[in-house]
Amino acid sequence: MNDMTTPAIERVWPELGGGRVPAWIYSDETLFERELERFHHGRCWSYVGLECEVPTPGSYRRSFVGVKPVLITRDEAGEIHVLENRCSHRGAPVCWRQRGKGKKDLVCPYHEWTFSLSGELQGVPFLRGTRPHPGMPRDFNKAEHGLRRLKSTVRGGVIWASYALDAPDFETYAGPGVLRALDRTFPGRPLRLLGYSRQTIPANWKLYFENSRDPYHATLLHSFFSTFGLYRADAEFDIQPLDNGHETIRSFFASTAADNRSEVTDELKSIKEGFALEDMGVVTPFDEFGDGVISSLQLFPSVMVQQHANTLAIRNILPKSVRETELSWTYYGYADDDEEMHRRRMKQGNLVGPSGYVSLEDSEVLAQLQPVADNYPDSVQVIEMGGREIGPTTTAITETLLRAFYAFYRREMGL
């Protein structure tokens, strides 16, 4: 049978490959479905939560892998499980509460089918019927009707899950570069959950994914960053495109940078001279890892993990539809943080999030970009800053990570 839905735009990637991005990738519904199937609901590993969010046996909370709602549970033995929140009977969500503890089992409210915390079907009301009427057929096998279970793993207190039971293990998927960056802030030291901020951005998920691997914009759009020397084009960077769509960015902060003028800073209109804060605690990092580094990493497709000054946060990038993305921020510290460090994290929490001094412009600009992508699907974007090559670099003035991402994306999507 012929495909009746001819796309209005012919899907041909423009010339100059990785240095060009066609706008139709942000609005094509079919492509969106294929991305979810291939990446989020396919063989990739996604972030689902922190171990400290389900601290005790019987704890549970809801989360997402791609667009699919899942449950994180901790069973009686202390094992973590990631299950689809979807009853094997009629598909009703089994758990309606966002989180909780002290659960012995999971009972679907619709027909009270009961599952263990690891997802096995344990009880079906009227399994044998009401005499003389039969119940479920004699050959109904409870073992075949558990909640769908994802492959999951815990590393350094972070819970990851994959829909593919035969996916490569998490460490192989993440690779050494990402693991090194991840282990720096998740060395296995017990975590302290600080809380959540979430925002819904009316933009395709890839626009956010790109934004948070684009250091070029960060030095220009976020003038708060440059003004206080937290992240500036004249700083030293270590930018690494990595396999499987991942990347790491490290920059080395100098506490005196705010006073330094240079040829590079003169180019930045975004530095607001004469603007000082009354409380400099927000922009005064304490070098808690002893390396003078500000770091971020992206583990494709679900997450950016960041350490800006002493703000530690996970940005979970959740596609909701081709034109909508939820950005779910989880903030954490360490269980042994003293009161001073905790206060510092609270204060510096103002830097990022839906009201962040150095992030609020991101959701604003992406909300502006989506309608343009919708209205000009055949337009082509240019990502050539720093050249056309893909590779590591030591400057923030680069789009190498975007080129690396689209080289990966095209290969995976066959585009």
Added chain:
Amino acid sequence: MAAPDRSNAELRAALRDFYEDYAASLDDLRLEDWAEFFTDDALYRVMGRETYDQDLTHSTIYCDGGAMIRDRAAALRRTAVYEPRLMRRFVSGVRVLEDSDDEIQAEANFMISEAMYDRPARLFLAGQYKDCIVRTEAGFRFKARTAVYDNYSIPITLILPV
């Protein structure tokens, strides 16, 4: 039907005026005036319901002291880049929980509408203020204000204080 609760009626009326003046300062983008509604040792927080209910501390906006409150106002003026918009704050259900000589513990509901210049207004945020108010020579001042929003997720960006 129970008779209306007239206890604290005068105080509640005065608080309503105070809350409405506060809301007007933000609706009118008089951010420097907004900062004046707080004592110099005030704690101002905007938090999600899920975080608040778990007794966690992260705040979407966190200002510990008048300096941080004034900094928030100044940073919005000097550095923030955002789509121009009109916002209106609606405050109702003012309740006095406790009134001692020193402090008033009070709560109120808020609703905020947001309109971009080329799009109709929509419900942006709804939630509850949890306040500690002191009487000063200049009138009421917030010693602590926590705005707990019920939204699971903030539509796009929370630019202005709540």
